[in-house]
Amino acid sequence: MPAARTGRRAARGAWFGAALAALITAVALSVIVGANPLHPGAVLDTVFGGGSAESRFVVWEQRIPRTAAGLAVGAALGVAGALMQAFTRNPLADPGLLGVNAGAAFVVAVGITFFGVTSPLGYVWLACAGALLLTVAVYAIGSAGGRAAGPVRLTVTGVAIGAVFAGLTTGLTLTHPDAFDRMRGWSAGSLLERGVDVVLPVLPLVLVGLALALWAAPGLNSIALGADVARSQGVSVRRIQLVTLAAVTLLAGSATAVAGPLVFVGLVVPHVVRWTLGTDQRRIVLGSMVLGAVLVLAADVLGRIAVLPSEMPVGVVTAFVGAPVLIILVRRRSATAL
């Protein structure tokens, strides 16, 4: 019925309007709120070119890059989760299933233990390398024996190899106490001290990942109806699956590289989006992009003021926020299944 369809379109418009308003609010709060008690007026003044030397440093060197990092990480994890759930057709899948996080963590641990890497920028490159290494390994093993690597084979391989690397990481950090200390900070998931130098290198990776996700979304819509339907509708199923995999690696890899392994964002965000926006992957990807950024920024702001004068890492806050949401969602499973 045209009237009902128009009504639904209006509801979706309202959804995105509200989500964007929430995003703008979260960005504003992330720039205004912090351990350094600057007056909101002073912050605004600084953003538009004025301000004292101190406020310029706090706003431009700390809060704005950190906000940009939160935006990129949240959008990347939200979309990576949406893609992973569509790829595996499992509503409880998260980006970590392909082992990307475990690979990133392992290489970071090796860097810390044997090469004395200590800076967030150093972690970025190590984590990117680890994510790439693990994806290649999962794909090579998953498609061994000459058979096409379908979603189930790849996911099982990812979980298995991920577990091996997580074990190696644990072994490494337990036998090297000082590495353990630094890994502990990294693996809690934090946006602290993520300056421009950390954010800029991964930004192109995130943008490419988001573009690939949007490109794959219409094909994923058809694949959701079954591989034969998709192919008869003109979808190159293999190509869409490879692009999806590449996008998950870029997005989850760079998000982990910037902030460490953040749990729950990639799992919960696409759920909430599907639950409220329906089954269309194009809308799910866009909605997860916005909502993921909102969740990470809000959690980061909360973490800055929750336990003053110290900070609670964003990864801990997302876990606190995500767990109850997940329980609610699982209890209403019928509304969120794929």
Add this chain to the structure above:
Amino acid sequence: MSSPTRPPNSPLQAAGLGVRYDRRSVIDDLDLAVPPGSFTVIIGPNACGKSTLLRALAGLLPAASGTVLLDGRDIASYPAKDTARRLGLLPQSAVSPEGITVAELVARGRYAHQRLLRQWSVADEAAVTDALRLTDVADLATRRVDELSGGQRQRVWIAMVLAQQTPLILLDEPTTYLDIAHQIEVLNLLHDLNGQGRTVVAVLHDLNHAARYASNIIAMQDGRIVAEGPPATTITAELVAEVFGLANVVISDPLTGTPLVVPADTRRPHPVAAGN
């Protein structure tokens, strides 16, 4: 093969087609031409290669030997979206995502007509509206597919294939799992679509439905075509006995005059009844 002459301008042909699953040959050296504008029905016993043939004709299975010709050209040489603008398929394996609405599902049939930056056009809207109307599911457009009855759901799937706007439609057992009234409803719909100029190719299990609705029958056995042509000349007691191994008589359908297969009474008598 009973029909050596090939109809000209066949939109879909197989020439020396061989298809394998793993290393097992399912179809070998098969020749076939779907007559343009026909309602072609493929019949045959379980595991005779009917679905395999249909999937190969749709380009979903690679030919191990020979070719499938779509509009006179090797189907493997078309880009995926080109094939999808000429040929639509409703496979048995179709699944509907939970919570999807009828209008959304039908709209997904438009993939081959969409571009990255032009996701929805007036033509898309018109095609979906047409498809919903033709299959008589327009009133259900905002309903969730998983809430519909089996017959309604099947019409929605057919609407999705129609939205693809292809002159050729292939369906794999579209009436399986439906009750008799809904089977007839779906077959009448296919008859109407065929009457509007679309060439329809369907795999059907029910020989009497095939005899009544098809203009062209393809009977298969062990991956080969054993009879081909109009139902009146192909569906005979001899063919049914040979292909299905079923003793039977074929009479004239009292309503349409098409062949009607009646299985012979091969029941063994009960022991008590055998006593006198």
